[in-house]
Amino acid sequence: MGANVQVCWEKAARYMEIEARYVNCDEEHLFLNPEKAIELVDENTIGVCAILGSTYTGHYEDVKKMNDLLEKLEKETGLFVPIHVDAASGGFVAPFVAPDLEWDFRLPKVVSINVSGHKYGLCYAGIGWAVWRSHDDLPEDLVFHINYLGSDQASFTLNFSKGAAPVISQYYNLIRFGYDGYRNIMENLYANTEYLAKQLVETGWFKLLSSLDPALGLPVIAFQLVNDRPHHFNETDVSHVIRERGWIIPAYTMAPNMGHMHLLRVVLREDFSRNRCDLLVADLKATVEYLAKQDKTHMEVHRASRGKWQTLFDKLPKHKVAAKEEVASGKVC
Ligand SMILES: Cc1ncc(COP(=O)(O)O)c(C=O)c1O
Known part of the structure; x- marks a missing residue:
């Protein structure tokens, strides 16, 4: 990940005892430089994090370039290293104003994406989304099945109880604005x-x-x-x-x-x-x-x-x- 990642990444690495390898920024790259990131990848790398909308400057990191370099690496060495896209802000912006920009599941290496509803999803604070490319990319041992609310529920959150207001506000916005509404706002x-x-x-x-x-x-x-x-x-x-x-x-x-x-x-x-x-x-x-x-x-x-x-x-x-x-x-x- 770039040294410009939001602090949630540093927290995740520390809490889960993941060795974080940061690509330092320089005058020309105020965000992740894929050429430098690929040099830090080895057989123990569990993934590369690319940000769609650096917290510091708003720049989109070049997910396509990262994808291409990781595909090349896989061809040459057999190493499979996927990408997570932290689209906290850009996930609710780019699809509406830059639909041709490839940063998502159109790229084979992208296996998961997070986006905050309370940023450009236009909701109250307290909602965010994580989406996986397929069931296979969310390890089964992270999913807990509970039935004490009357039916089987899959839970892979860290905690459980949470107010539903932000979910409802997001649902309302999605229905009320629709694709065109969000596009108009973003334009x-x-x-x-x-x-x-x-x-x-x-x-x-x-x-x-x-x-x-x-x-x-x-x-x-x-x-x-x-x-x-x-x-x-x-x-x-x-x-x-x-x-x-x-x-x-x-x-x-x-x-x-x-x-x-x-x-x-x-x-x-x-x-x-x-x-x-x-x-x-x-x-x-x-x-x-x-x-x-x-x-x-x-x-x-x-x-x-x-x-x-x-x-x-x-x-x-x-x-x-x-x-x-x-x-x-x-x-x-
Ligand atoms: C790039 C990036 N990732 C993650 C986050 C954290 O998102 P949230 O506030 O939804 O936990 C932010 C928030 O500023 C961010 O800009």
Whole structure:
């Protein structure tokens, strides 16, 4: 797997005592490079994980290329190594806007896929799907048969009891939107992503790291400050200051090996309208212009104050602000 995998993969490897082999990212590959991944495969490899929609930048990993390299390896050495596709986000996006992109069971090496309903499936949090290519790919000893609810039920989840609300919401969305409905929503998202990305670049302050092509990535914009403009603030400062205007835009560093790279990310979902794009760009512009006016010392003070919930205090109504000193002095917390 790429070093850019979501933390669930690191957890799975640790909990199940699987040796994880990571392909480090580099300047040209901010996500899994199949050529490097194939070098890590050996006779003990149980599978390769490819992501359809890297959490960091939204890029789709090249599942087809990985498939072809693994098929070649099998021909040459007899090693059978399958692929799991972590399509947490892309599984509900790519089929509607890039139907010709081969990343799923059309590729012989893909044996299982996961997708989250609460991302682009447009449901409440708490639902995700795992699908296997065939019964043979889900080992029988992982399936437990129970009959205490009145009939035979196959269970291969880790726990059992769970509310059904997300299942119902997913069912409702699938029926109500249908294929065309989801396609319309996703097309609209890409149109808005392109619109927002263009405006961000036009401010002269930002450059894009994500691809805007529906066949290459999610409707996600990962972006950075341009480095050919003198400034003494970074992406984290932007993220903190824009909170004062009501936006939560995460600033983070790239996966291991590329930790020096800082980025900001906006994930566009169905309710992200053009109007909201305009507001965001105006607020981002105002934020960077404000930061550009601060001198270095001011920035140091700004950074030091963050740990003290400064921003939160500043937003509190007046009668609550009175408690600020008490909190600072440790009387209350
Ligand atoms: C690529 C990827 N895989 C897995 C997950 C975890 O999905 P869930 O929140 O449905 O457990 C995420 C969530 O951010 C993700 O982006």
